[in-house]
Amino acid sequence: MRLMIASDAWHPQVNGVVRSLEQMVRRAPAHGFQASVLSPSEFPSMPLPGYREIRLACPVPGRLAALWDAMAPTHVHIATEGPVGFAVRRRCLARRLPFTTSYHTRFPEYLAARAPVPEAWSYAYLRRFHGAAHGTMVSTPSLEGELAGRGFGHLMRWTRGVDTDLFRPAVPGAPEPAELAVLPRxxxxxxxxxxIEKNVAAFLALDLPGTKVVVGDGPDRARLEAMAPEARFLGTRTGAALAAIYAACDAFVFPSLTDTFGIVLLEALASGLPVAALPVTGPLDVIGGTAVGVLDHDLRAAALGALALSRDACRAEALRRGWDESARQFYGNILAARRRAEPEAA
Structure with a gap:
């Protein structure tokens, strides 16, 4: 079986969508699939205004047809609602081919934070986009309930995972990363x-002891650095360098109000790092009901409370959240959606 994953988010972007999809591609053979990603790199593209790290593709029909023939997919999954996803959706509908989608990002809220576009308009577009699929994958029970309430149908659960070999607690006696060695704890x-949609300013505004450490990059970096010159901004880190930063820290603060899951929450737990977050979709599903994080509308209280939690308990919780279970759900959903489509085709 050959799976085409159509995604407007792919390398060199660094985000949860890319991490999730690359793990699904890596595990495809174990589930009887050969997976290929159709990404913006295959087409002419331009940087997204105000967000140059993201490129908007122009899926030329002839080029799309040639790539389709080369991949010869038996199954199609559309991961994003951008130009690549829309072009593949249109081709599937024209040829009456069943497909699945996934809901990763709260675009209505993100767009409303940047432009005067009512969330209701954006949700209407997304409802129509996903409504043509034979299954729409969502990461958490909270998000499933929210989207069902907004009229989305054929919802399927697809949890996320973490690489517990890469992200792990520091070895006792190991030196701190050089960037942190002279900073106060x-x-x-x-x-x-x-x-702006990540609400990082709320974290930087907290009155906390020690040092605030920020890993990542994006269009809001200059403003955030000016706002909190005492914080340590390390830029983008990946792989072992990122894992070392996690393991060296004392608490992970997640201020987002809009993330649908937050894979970084699992990366923190795998590193033995307790979590402080707001009690919203994402943290409620990942951290709620456990002893590995503090959820509070007072984010400062949550951050200070997280310092007292067991790092061993955090690691134990993460060990239950590997990518293998995520892949089992993902490929199971694709096969279930295909079976759902067969009576309609007949």
């Missing part, structure tokens, strides 16, 4: 895109 860490 405790270290409160944020990892993510530096953009």
């Amino acid at each position: 405790p270290f409160f860490l944020f990892v993510g895109r530096l953009a």
Whole structure:
């Protein structure tokens, strides 16, 4: 079986969508699939205004047809609602081919934060976009309930995971990363895109002891650095360098109000790092009901409370959240959606 994953988010972008999809591609053979990603790199593109890290593709029909023939997919999954996703959706509908989608990003809220576009308009577009799919994958029970209430149908659960071999607690006696060695403790860490929708300013405004450490980049970085010159901005880190930063810190602060999951939450837990977050979709599903984080509308109280939690308990919780279970759900959903489509085709 050959799976085409159509995504407007792919390398060199660094975000949760890319991490999730690359893990699904890596695990495809174990589920009987050969997976390929159709991304903006295959087409002419231009940088998104105000957000140059993201490129908007122009999926030329002839080029799309040639790539389609080369991939010869038996199954199609559309991961994003951008130009690549829309072009593949249109081709599937024209040829009456079943497909699945996934809902990763709260675009209505993100767009409303930048432009005077009512959220209701954006949700109407997204409802129509996903409504043509034979299954729309969502990451958490909270998000599933929210989207169902907005009229989305054929919702399927697809959890996320974490690489517990890469992200792990520091070895006792190991030296701190050089960037942190001379800074006062405790270290409160944020990892993510530096953009207005991530609410990073709420973290930087907290009156906390020690040092605030920020890993990531984005269009809001200059403003945030000017706002909090005492914080340590490390830029984008990946792989072992990112894992070392996690392991060296004392608490992870997640100020977002709009993330649908937050893979960084699992990366923090795998590193033995307790979490402080707001009680909203994402943190409620990942951290709620556990002893590995503090959820509070008072983010300062949550951050200070997280310092007292067990790092061993955080690691134990993360060990239950590997990518293998995520892949089992993902490929199971694709096969279930295909079975759902067969009576309609008949």
